[in-house]
Amino acid sequence: MVFKAQILGGRFGEIIARQKSDSDLEIGELLVDDNAEEKTLMQVVDLQYGSQISMQNLEKISGFNLEDDLQTEFFNNKNRNYKLAILKNVLSIRASPKSSKKLPEFFGKLRDVTKEDLSFLTKSDNPFFFGNLRSGTKTLDLPVFLDGSKVLSHHILITGTTGKGKSVLMKNLLWNAASLDYCSMLVFDPHDEYFGRKEFGLKDFSDPNKIIYFTSRTVPPGQRTLKVNLKLLRPDHFDFLDLSSPQRQVMYLYYKKHKSEWIKALLNSDSSDISSNEVNEMSVSVVKRRLKLILDISVSDSNLICSGVFDETSGATTISDLISFLESGKLVIVDTSNFSGTTELLLASLITSEVFHKYKDYNTKGLLNDKPVISIVLEEAPRVLGKNVLDQGPNIFSTIAREGRKFKTGLVAITQLPSLIPKEILANMNTKIIMGTEMSSERQAIIDSASQDLSADSRNIASLDKGEAIISSNFSRFAIPIKIPMFDESIKKVSKSDLTSKNSFSGIKL
Ligand SMILES: Nc1ncnc2c1ncn2[C@@H]1O[C@H](COP(=O)(O)OP(=O)(O)OP(=O)(O)O)[C@@H](O)[C@H]1O
Ligand SMILES: [Mg+2]
Structure with a gap:
């Protein structure tokens, strides 16, 4: 077995391990300590240098090197200068996964996590694929699933700086949702990027009947004109x-x-x-x-x-048509790229209200059980969920954030600026998909409202690259690092059974 580091001190949540000279630990990397009683999964949250030589001497040696070009050879260099990793306990994994409550053994040796370490975890009832397990920058061949019906009805927040891959993630989620009968999605698309008029997109889904596109611009064959009656x-x-x-x-x-x-x-x-x-x-x-x-x-x-x-005259049935598509498990994309932000929000507000009231009505009549969960995807969410907007009073989106789960209606709120959303609403978004975020105030807002303790993960979140994310959810045992696949033609090769069959993969159970 190849060991990468050895525990030599620290305390719970801040375990210090020395890195083996030929290994190259990364922030966010997952490591395992095998112990007779318990296997502990840990994650690197910080890295620093260590040396047997005093700082004063190190400075002197560096001076010789830099100023006088004198190369210094150390006797037994590997043992005298090294790197230290700070790790947090993630999970204790033996028969079943548990929150870690003990310190691993002193001088415990740490190795890479493998697929087998987590393979006893089985899929949940309504598996929804998010990405593959990631250890630092390495992607493992272990798909991560959460229970889609729970995750989608209890709201998702997707955060990350511009260009970190929020839209690519969303395209993947929409594609996956289109294969599943228990959920439908309604997307307001201000950049007209999801349908894929010119490039690969949701229009290329294997069953085109599943994808409904409303647009006020040129309507592609088989799709719908967006007009709404006053x-x-x-x-x-x-x-x-x-x-x-x-x-x-x-x-x-x-x-x-x-x-x-x-x-x-x-x-x-x-x-x-x-x-x-x-x-x-x-x-x-x-x-x-x-x-x-x-x-x-x-x-x-x-x-x-x-x-x-x-x-004034047309568009009388647009909304009722749209709602019946959603009720039959379809993916509805509303192209709002032609409108001003306010017009877009008015349209979103009108459609969302009607969807929500219809589902509330079904609930009263006892008909909701047979209906799919509806997820409403909203870009730049603080426009309707921001503190300054909600100070004026609630709106349909904050109402859904608070009580939508009771009526199988969830939000997928996308934003670069989670700090603008009030804490109470953030707390209601039970699954957070955190992508790379450089601004510390934004990281803090998300760390403060995460389902797991991410207080040590600030650096980890800052260093996430494109397509790398952390899922913190009330419906997962730990904050799962994932790599989201690039959204391109290759997604066609993933068969429906891969996404829906409960036995084809082992993933992360709730
Ligand atoms: N999972 C991924 N794998 C590889 N590359 C990716 C991935 N996600 C995103 N990228 C790269 O990053 C680019 C930007 O991604 P994307 O448009 O999804 O960012 P964004 O977070 O939505 O940005 P914005 O906030 O500006 O909308 C993509 O065009 C792609 O090149
Ligand atoms: Mg985007």
Whole structure:
């Protein structure tokens, strides 16, 4: 057996091991201590130098080298200068995995983790593939599965600096979800990057009927035009907007009076239309102006001219069609790349509200059990889940974050800036997929809200490369380091049975 390091001190969670001179330990690497009673899985969280020679002498020797070009030969160099690794206990693995509570043996020798170390772990009931187990930068041939129905309904947060692979991860998750019948996904895609109009994408999925694409631009054959009828909008769909209470009051007053015709009535209103003790004229004109802008509507001779996605005549069944696709386990991609951020959020807010209310209704009628879990994917999540937005009051996304799990509705929130999301919402995102994050304030926000103790992992998170991630979940025993596969044609070779059969792989059980 090849040993890479030996334990020589430290304390629980900060074990110090000396690296063998011919091995090359990395931050995040997984190592195993075999002991007669217990096998302990540990992870490198920090690396430092060690030497038998005093600092003063080392400085002097370095001076000779640098200034006088004198090469210094050490007698028995390997033993005198070396590297030390700081490790944290991850898991105790013998008959079954347990949280580690003991220190491994003094002078215990550490070796690489192998597939066999974790092979007794079997797949969960609804296996959902996330990536392969990773030790430092090395990828192991051990696929990592979590229980998809639990993970998806209890919300996922995907964080990482720009370019670290959040979208590639999301494409993988969407592809995997499309193979599974117990879950459907609804994606709002502001970059139009998931369907793959020009490049490889979800449109290339083996069963094209599973993928439904709504777009307001040129519609690819077999896909759908995105138009939504104005009458479907309600004032609560604007909850995420920064409106004052008198302005909100205007909307609700018009809604109360004119029901589904409220937007038309409001946009056509003049000062005689409202009694001044009900609302203030100034608020009406602000709301009118904002509505026209967001909805891309102008008014001419009391007629609405709709130039955007919201329409007066068409689009009456768009949302109900979309919901029935989701109910039948399909993947629905809504291309929002054509709209301003606010219009996108209004559309997302409207569709999400309708989905959520439908599922709540099914729950009341006792019909929810037969329905797939619906996951709603949202990019730049702080736009609706940020502290500054939620200070004005809850919206449909924060409502789902709090209670969606009871109604088989989950969020997949993607962000570079988790620190903008309130702690309470972060705590409700029960699975966090953490990708490389250089900013320490962002790392801290995610460490503080993780399901496992990641207080020693700050460096580890900072050093994650593209496609490398850590999954911290209430539904896994430890924070699992994974490597996400690149999303390309090769994903076609992964068969459906690989992703769904409970026996084809050994993975990580809950
Ligand atoms: N799993 C992976 N394996 C190999 N390379 C990857 C992986 N994930 C991402 N990359 C590389 O990094 C690039 C950027 O990835 P991606 O677009 O997913 O980043 P992102 O986190 O979504 O960035 P942004 O925040 O800007 O949207 C990809 O085009 C690809 O070249
Ligand atoms: Mg991206």
